[in-house]
Amino acid sequence: RSRSRSLGGLSMRSDWTFFRTPTPSPTRSRSRHRSRSGSSSGSSASERKRAPIGVETLKLSPDEAAMLNMSRTLEKVARVAGADLKLKDKELLLEIKGTPIQRQRARKYSGLVMKQRMGPTMFSDSLDDGDMTILSVPPDVVGYVQGQNSTVLRSIEEEWGTLMMFIDTDLSRAQRLVIFGDIRARRGSELKVLSAVETKSPGYFKAIQEDIINRDRYKDKTGTWGTDFMTFRDEGEISYALGKQGGTRRKLERSSGSVVQYVGMVVLCSGTRVERNRAREYMKWLFQQLEGPVYVIGWRDREDCTVMDIPNDCIGYITGNRRATLGVMEEEWGTLMFFMSDAEERGKGRGGTERLAIFGPERGRRGSELKVMSGIETKSPGFFTRSLREKQSDRRGFDTDRMIFRDDEVSYALGKDGATRKKLEMASGAILQYVGYMAFIAGSLKERRRCRDFITWLLQQRRGSVTITDVASRDDVTEVYIPASCKGWVTGNRGSELRRMEQVSGTYMFMALDARGEERLLIFGVNPGSRRTEGGRAHAERMVKEMIRERLYDNDEDR
Secondary structure, three states: OHHHHHOHHHHHOOOOEOOOOOOOOOOOOOOOOEEEOOOOHHHHHHHHHHOOOEEEEEEOOHHHHHHHHOOOHHHHHHHHHOOEEEEEOOOOEEEEEEOHHHHHHHHHHHHHHHHHHHOOOOOOHHHOOOOEEEEEEOOOOHHHHHOHHHHHHHHHHHHHOOEEEEOOOOOOOOEEEEEEOOHHHHHHHHHHHHHHHHHHOOOHHHHHHHHHHOOOOOOOOOOOOEEEEEEOOOHHHHHHHHOHHHHHHHHHHHHHOOEEEEEOOEEEEEEOHHHHHHHHHHHHHHHHOOOOOEOOOOHHHOOOEEEEEEEHHHHHHHHOHHHHHHHHHHHHHOOEEEEEOOOOOOOOOOOOEEEEEEEOOHHHHHHHHHHHHHHHHHHOOOOOOOOOOOEOOOOOOOEEEEEEOOOOHHHHHHOHHHHHHHHHHHHHOOEEEEEOOEEEEEEOHHHHHHHHHHHHHHHHOOOOOOEOOOOOOOOOEEEEOOOHHHHHHHHOHHHHHHHHHHHHHOOEEEEEEOOOOOEEEEEEOOOOOOOOOOOOHHHHHHHHHHHHHHHHHHHHHHO
């Protein structure tokens, strides 16, 4: 109650600074904190779809190849450039596949990474082709921003999909940090660094605030990209808006689609106009909940809202102790969830239900909604499924199919602690949730069909061997033929080794017969993986082949 009183005025706050009517400006910032995005990220994406795909190779020295081989460097360069990269170790060749702009950026990023072994990278304006942001960092904060062995920078790169490096050699002066990537990724990385700098050097942001706020304005496909900001009144406000371990800030960011970051006492929201509007609204509702129930006027007309009727006797179960259960769902699906009621409706009765509002992107909202439905169906069987039938949609875009389980199929398809359901969901790329005896499958047409196949094959395994004659037309499977002497070793007792590899790689694996009746291992998954990274079919295949080699070596030793 004391917190509610101290923050009571926040729900009516209107002191955000934001751009109401964006008008593209041809001018560029000439400051030392600059970003050059000559073309919008959206337009570039459209051009890449039409641009021809080509392949080129770069000859490397042994040292350069070793540099690209370090950790996840090659994967990082490929992700930022949007190209497919393959390092041929024996030939010392780097193969680059993509559109002309993707290959150009892959060459540039690879060159920068390889030159880092000689110290700070030599920099020139010729490196900029609309994918770069430069931020000056005070010399006494550089070590804090980098972290030991550059671990902090690497974690920011991993989070946002960027490439970051310091480019100055004079360590007594402010160091320029260059950030490569698309407009959103660069902004997220930049604000994360600024938040760290402001922690160690309070007041630094104020000196460069105008440059930061105006960065990349209107330079996206909608022509509305910008940054809104507001200053928190006290530590109580920012602590509440941050949440435990930053959970509330991440929730606002993921649900709104805007980049949300706190720099000192200032909250910055960067994104399109629609995304920034949502971030401001979501934060307002967040604080209004301290004063009492929130009602969103016009929720039926919003594209970012799903509203469910929750039985009164299930509200505590769905909410959890101190909102813990809702918080877990918000974290999992990137949504904002709260119970919503209008003052005029209170006490009138709604058939013993309360409205639960879910805000965020369509996929996240559907995932949250199905999770809630599953929980309520457990406590109140038939509440959602009583009048539902099976459904199979032919819609290519996002939609939901339904399958009805029979007898004890649901327990088998669920697995211990839901492990089997989660496995099928991750491998298929669809949202899979069990509501009573009904499976809800949400996603694109391809994702839904893939998930249906996986469930069908899973249930067939209960009755005996599964025959899948031809997988050549599928792009989600890897075949591995296993020597007869190694099959038991690879699968493990009651499939324990396969389950272990599935969990590590995020795949779905089982033995199946081909058209000739020959048994082989099938590795299914939407993520193809790569030779060097963890996760995906390639990772699972590596683990399987390692087990085969280990077994064959042991057999040779026994002889």
